[in-house]
Amino acid sequence: MTEFDTAAVIRRLRAAGCVFAEDEARLLVAAAESEEDLDTLVVRRVAGTPLEHVLGWAEFRGIHVGIQEGVFVPRRRSALMVDEALALVAERPVRTVVDLCCGSGALGLAVLTELGSTSVELVAADIDPVAVACARDNLAPVGGRVEQGDLFDALPDGLRGRIDILLANTPYVPTDLIPRMPPEARDHEPAVALDGGPDGLGPARRIAAGAPGWLTPGGSVLIEIGTEQIPAATAILTGNGLTAAIARAPDLDATVAVGHRPPISGR
Structure with a gap:
């Protein structure tokens, strides 16, 4: 040795x-x-290369997630997304989970790993081909399917109205704040995974607008946001016919906006 x-x-x-x-x-x-x-x-x-890119993996909720250069590194704060998803699973049967803007696929991987279930269908998607290749490597062992495309355009039409939990770790940094980000993120992660537009909520608006048509009745969409974006994100969800809730984990500096599609009356 x-x-x-x-x-x-x-x-x-x-x-x-x-x-x-x-x-x-x-x-x-x-x-x-x-x-x-x-x-x-x-x-x-x-030289400033993120440690995760140097090692080829990141630890997320105790799982080693493969990370390729040029792929968004999963943040510790995103563990709140997984906690909220698992809480929803405890409340109602879940058959289909979708991870949009999946990057490495860490969120979907963590949810399926912690569920320990082979009966839940997982579909992940990202617009970046490098991220898609990385996610495919990570999700193959749990039977996850990964598609490439722009948000809902990437999903097979057969998922319409069938998604129980939609995880959407969309980029939410306002464009003007990108230059202030740490160099490890700014210089080594794709801008498409960071830049959320003028107020940081451009992708979230598109997710909220499309979610009602893709969620099953009673299904939920989870979107990671910044704390200062809570009022705007709440309005975006309710404006698209979703019941809005906000989850916070101050110890993680994490905030998740949750939108629930109302169940069919009588069920």
């Missing part, structure tokens, strides 16, 4: 401004197969 100088790696990472140098050094050392390999990994990290 090759012995690596972990202390030297930590020093290099600290000098580059990595806040969690010790933890990152441990992961880089574990991933390296040789001194040369380790040096390559450290050079990439010091």
Whole structure:
């Protein structure tokens, strides 16, 4: 077994401004197969490449999710989306889950993994072909299907009116704020996964407008938003005939707008 100088790696990472140098050094050392390999990994990290892109995976809710370069890295805050989805599953039977703007497929993967069910159909979709390839690798083991296209245009028509839970981690950063994002996101993740338009809610509006036609009666759409977007997101959902609710997890700095399609009267 090759012995690596972990202390030297930590020093290099600290000098580059990595806040969690010790933890990152441990992961880089574990991933390296040789001194040369380790040096390559450290050079990439010091240059600003996201740790997840360097390692080729991200941890999300205890799951190792494969991450390719150029793919959006799942955020810890998005765990609230999974919590809310699982809470909905506990309330009513769920047969079909769709993960729009899926990126790596982390949300759908976490929901199916934690459900431990093989009876739930999972369909994911993204407009970015790199993300689609990454999601296919991640979701194949759980039987998930991944399509490429622009939001609902990517979905097979047979899903209309059948979706029980629609996860939509849409981009919600206002365009003018993109330059203020950390370089790891701004320079290494696709703009299409970050830029939500002038107020950050452009994609959310399109999701809310299309959701009623795709959700089953009583089905729900979950959209991650910023806290300051709560009033506008609530109005967007109710304006499209959905019953709106807001979920918050301050410890995660996470906010999710939830829209419920009313059930058919009498059921």
